[in-house]
Amino acid sequence: MKKKNLFYAIAFSMICSVIFASPVTKVSAASGNSMSVSVTSSKVKIKITKAKSKGTLYAYNANEYAKKDKIRGISKSVKAKGTALGTVNKGQSKTITVDRYDANGRDALYNKYYLLNGNTIVKGPIYATSIASAKKSIGFTQKSIKGLYTEGDANNISYAKDLGVQSITLNIDLGTLMYASASKAPADATTYDVNGKTYYFNTAAINGYDAVIRKASAAKMNVIAILIAWKNNNNDMYAKALRYNSPKSTITMGQNTSNATGRDDFIAMMEFLGHRYSQSKTNGYINSYVLGNEIDFTHYWYNTGSLDKFMEEYSRALRLTNLAMKKYASNINVIVPFTHYWAKSAGQVFKECPGYSFAPLKMINWLAKYSKAQGDYNWALAPHCYGVVNTKATQTLTDSSMKVLTGNYKTTKELTFTNLEVLNSYLNTSALKYKGKQRSVYLTECGASSGKISNKNLKYQAATLAYEYYKAAHLPFIKSFNYYRLKDEAGEAKNGLSVGLLKTNNVKKPAYKVFKHIDTKSSQAWTKGYLKYISYKRNGKGKAVKPSSWKASMNVYKTSFNWNKKWSWKKITKR
Numbered sequence: 001m002k003k004k005n006l007f008y009a010i011a012f013s014m015i016c017s018v019i020f021a022s023p024v025t026k027v028s029a030a031s032g033n034s035m036s037v038s039v040t041s042s043k044v045k046i047k048i049t050k051a052k053s054k055g056t057l058y059a060y061n062a063n064e065y066a067k068k069d070k071i072r073g074i075s076k077s078v079k080a081k082g083t084a085l086g087t088v089n090k091g092q093s094k095t096i097t098v099d100r101y102d103a104n105g106r107d108a109l110y111n112k113y114y115l116l117n118g119n120t121i122v123k124g125p126i127y128a129t130s131i132a133s134a135k136k137s138i139g140f141t142q143k144s145i146k147g148l149y150t151e152g153d154a155n156n157i158s159y160a161k162d163l164g165v166q167s168i169t170l171n172i173d174l175g176t177l178m179y180a181s182a183s184k185a186p187a188d189a190t191t192y193d194v195n196g197k198t199y200y201f202n203t204a205a206i207n208g209y210d211a212v213i214r215k216a217s218a219a220k221m222n223v224i225a226i227l228i229a230w231k232n233n234n235n236d237m238y239a240k241a242l243r244y245n246s247p248k249s250t251i252t253m254g255q256n257t258s259n260a261t262g263r264d265d266f267i268a269m270m271e272f273l274g275h276r277y278s279q280s281k282t283n284g285y286i287n288s289y290v291l292g293n294e295i296d297f298t299h300y301w302y303n304t305g306s307l308d309k310f311m312e313e314y315s316r317a318l319r320l321t322n323l324a325m326k327k328y329a330s331n332i333n334v335i336v337p338f339t340h341y342w343a344k345s346a347g348q349v350f351k352e353c354p355g356y357s358f359a360p361l362k363m364i365n366w367l368a369k370y371s372k373a374q375g376d377y378n379w380a381l382a383p384h385c386y387g388v389v390n391t392k393a394t395q396t397l398t399d400s401s402m403k404v405l406t407g408n409y410k411t412t413k414e415l416t417f418t419n420l421e422v423l424n425s426y427l428n429t430s431a432l433k434y435k436g437k438q439r440s441v442y443l444t445e446c447g448a449s450s451g452k453i454s455n456k457n458l459k460y461q462a463a464t465l466a467y468e469y470y471k472a473a474h475l476p477f478i479k480s481f482n483y484y485r486l487k488d489e490a491g492e493a494k495n496g497l498s499v500g501l502l503k504t505n506n507v508k509k510p511a512y513k514v515f516k517h518i519d520t521k522s523s524q525a526w527t528k529g530y531l532k533y534i535s536y537k538r539n540g541k542g543k544a545v546k547p548s549s550w551k552a553s554m555n556v557y558k559t560s561f562n563w564n565k566k567w568s569w570k571k572i573t574k575r
Contacts, residue, residue, distance in 0.1 A: 035123045037113055037375065038130035039100060044108045047095045048115060048123075051088045055115040055122040057096055058082030059108065062316055063263045066114045066121055071370075073312035074244075074302065075258040082114065105196030109323055110267060112374070127319060129375040133330040138278050139287045140220045142166040144519040144574035145473060147224070147482035149445070154211040156486055160221060163501075163516045164575055167222035169444055169482045170212055170286075175229035175253060176205055178269050180239035192275070194268040201272060202237070213277060213284030224444055224482060225273070226290040226337075227321075229253040239265050244313075248299035248355035252292075255317050266317060270324035278328040288333040289325060290382055290444055291318050296338045296345060296363060299355025307358055311366045318367075322377050335442050336367065337382040340390075344404075344413040361409070368432050380440040380479070383415050383423075387464050391449055391496035402540040407557030417446075417468040418536070420475065421554075421561040427477050438477045446472075447484040447499035450509060461498075462510040463533035469518050470527075470550050473572045474563075483515060519575045 034052065038045045046057060058066070064080035065072040086096040100108050109131065114124030147167035150156040160168055178201050179185035185200035192199055216223050229238060231251055241261035244254030256262040277286040295301060295314055304310050318334055325332035338360040339346065345357040364381065371377060404413040409426040412419055427438040448464035451457045465483075472481045488500035501512040517526040527550070535544045536556045547553035551567040 035113065035115060035126045036130070037126055037128040039109050039128045039132055041132045042100050043097050044100050044111075044128070045095055045097045046085070046113055046126075047093075048088050049093045051090055051092055051094075051115065051122060053090050053117050053120075053122050054088070055117040056087050057085045058114050058116055059085055059098075059111045060114060060125065061260065061263065062110055062112055062127075062320060063258050063260065066116060066124065067119045068121055069114075069125070071308050071312050073258055073309055073316060074256075074304070085113075088115065105193075107195055107327075109327060110320060125374055127375040128323065129377060131323070131326045131330070133326055133328060135278060135329045137287075137331040138285050138329045139331060140166075140222050142222060142480075145443075145478060145481045146469070146515070146519050146575070147222075147480045149482055149485045150212070151486055152208075152212060154215050157212070157215040157219060157221075159486055159502075160216070161219055163512075164519070165221060165483075166575075167224060167480050167482060168212075168216050169224045169226065169484075170209065170216075171226050171228065172209060172273070173205070173230050174227055174255065174269060175232050175238045176202055176234070178202065178237070178265065178272070180236055184236040192268070192272045194271045195264060197264070197268070199265075199268040199272065206276075210283055213286060214282075215284075217281060217284035222288070222480075223277075223284070223286045224288045224290060224335075224442060224480065225277075225286045226293065226444065227273075228293055229255060242266060244302055246299050246301060246303040246355070248303055249301075252300045254301040254313070257317050257320060258313065263320070267320055267324060270321050271327065274325040274328040274332065278325075278332065287329065287331060288335060288380075288442065289321060290335040290337050290442070291321055293337050294339045294384060295336065296341060296360045297355075297357050299357070303355060305356045307362060307366060310356075310358070311363060311370075315367055315370060318379060319371075319374075319377075322379065326377075333378065333380050333440065333442075335380045335382045335444070336364070337384065337444065338363065339384050340386065340414050340416060342383075342412055342415045343410060365431070372431075376434060378434050378439070380442055381423075382442045382444045384445040385415055385417055385420060385443060385468075386447055386449070386499075387417060387468070390447075390499075392451055402537065405540060405557065407539070407559040417471050419557045419559070420471060421559050422557075423477065424475060424561050425559070440479045441475075441477045442480045442482070443472060443478060444480065444482050445484045446481060448511065449496060450498045450511070451496050453493075453498055453503070458510050459530060460533050462514045462527075463530035465511045466514055466518065466527040466530055466550070467534055467553060469515075470572060471554055473519070473574075474554070474566055474568075475561075519572060521573050523573050524569070 034049050036047050060082040063075050088094045112125035112127050115122040144166055146165050148160050148165040149169040150160055152171055188203050189200040190203045213223055241259050242256055242265045244256040255266050257266045276283050298310050302310050302313050322334045343361045345359045347357045405419050406412040409422040448461045450461035472478045485500055487502040488498045488504045514526050534553050535546045537544050539557055555563040
């Protein structure tokens with residue numbers, strides 16, 4: 001959670017898993033579609049059911065659009081005509097089958113398909129939703145949702161073991177992962193072939209990721225990888241065609257998949273990661289990928305004030321990521337990250353952005369609508385949640401900032417742990433469900449600050465951490481609570497964001513011991529002394545009260561989530 005006087009702490013988290021199983025899995029196409037696409041190991045099958053009019057089926061590259069397709073992101077491919085695959089008559093049902101790989105080894109998995117009558121779009125674009133995967137699943141069964149951001153340091157896995165976490169978060173810098181071309185690559189580059197072309201990867205960077213992922217996998221911790229391109233001027237490492245350098249961003253780069261080279265480079269990186277971290281224990285496993293960071297702050301990605309244009313760019317990259325990962329394991333997750341803002345954008349609330357921002361609610365609604373129309377898949381969400389004010393040690397539920405919170409997902413301007421259960425209603429709507437079930441939520445950046453460190457503030461931090469974890473453990477859609485972060489970072493701490501479980505000198509805070517025992521049978525014994533540091537205003541109004549129990553502290557806002565019926569220590573003490 002970010003407030004107006006605090007610069008971004010761009011953190012990240014991800015879950016990785018491991019289980020070996022059968023080679024082919026299928027994901028059903030979106031309900032009601034008159035066209036669906038399935039991909040076997042050697043064929044692509046496009047099934048058309050009761051065509052609304054006579055038409056010709058065309059295959060297009062992901063960055064290409066039929067002439068009358070108005071939503072095209074920043075793509076300039078307006079003259080693309082696609083490849084004709086066959087015809088269908090009005091009212092006819094027909095399956096058209098083509099080879100998956102062409103003579104050059106190019107994989108049609110990444111194509112999208114239109115049924116066109118002249119220039120009129122009868123149906124489409126539709127992407128593949130049934131995909132032959134090398135493995136059915138990779139992953140460790142988690143005893144609890146407890147996870148940790150380990151700073152990308154393999155040595156910190158020892159802390160993760162001591163804390164008993166079930167998953168870790170790891171940042172992967174796309175900006176330094178792959179060389180722009182063979183001529184830019186050094187002799188020791190790691191090569192990998194994708195779509196009939198050889199790509200060259202940064203061996204030193206890969207070795208660093210391997211060291212963390214292997215240790216985590218050996219300890220049976222899932223790994224959540226956060227994919228982001230940090231801003232750099234090294235054109236040898238991040239191809240010009242792949243760059244989207246927003247003039248407002250000094251931190252990150254968007255991934256430009258609107259042109260053929262950028263599209264193919266991005267697919268190459270996704271396939272490299274998907275293959276390397278899914279096929280054997282030699283390199284370890286990743287089964288969840290967060291694409292980007294806090295995408296509602298759009299100026300860090302694509303400098304556009306158009307929701308349609310921005311979301312088409314982001315959703316294309318997300319779709320390509322999902323296709324690449326499903327090629328190797330059917331249960332790999334792709335995850336969409338955003339800030340604590342919700343029904344209102346940051347610009348509308350605090351105006352802390354130097355560029356455009358959108359309300360996450362609108363962005364997620366857009367993604368749900370168009371992913372269902374184009375072939376639904378199991379993307380998940382990653383809101384960045386803290387307490388009411390992320391830099392305050394007290395983190396009590398009485399702060400004046402509560403005026404931006406409600407118990408209704410349609411109106412609350414922000415999501416915090418105070419009202420996080422409003423997502424239950426939202427994810428239960430038919431528009432958001434995937435295959436009839438709630439989409440998953442991964443808390444890849446969540447924490448509690450000790451503020452300007454003092455003995456009292458350290459106790460407030462421990463209390464807030466307990467409150468946050470207890471709430472998250474009861475929400476069925478939450479699959480991970482990956483605490484941010486292991487150790488205080490000096491730049492964040494000077495602004496009061498002292499969220500580490502360790503001080504900068506590695507001294508353990510009280511929150512460390514609370515987190516270590518939070519999901520064990522001794523949870524209550526370790527947290528009961530901190531309940532007195534929690535207080536709240538019911539529905540954000542009236543006098544502050546102190547709860548009589550942890551269960552009582554959950555129900556701050558009136559929502560449809562019944563805490564009296566849902567609360568159970570068994571949901572917390574899993575380990």
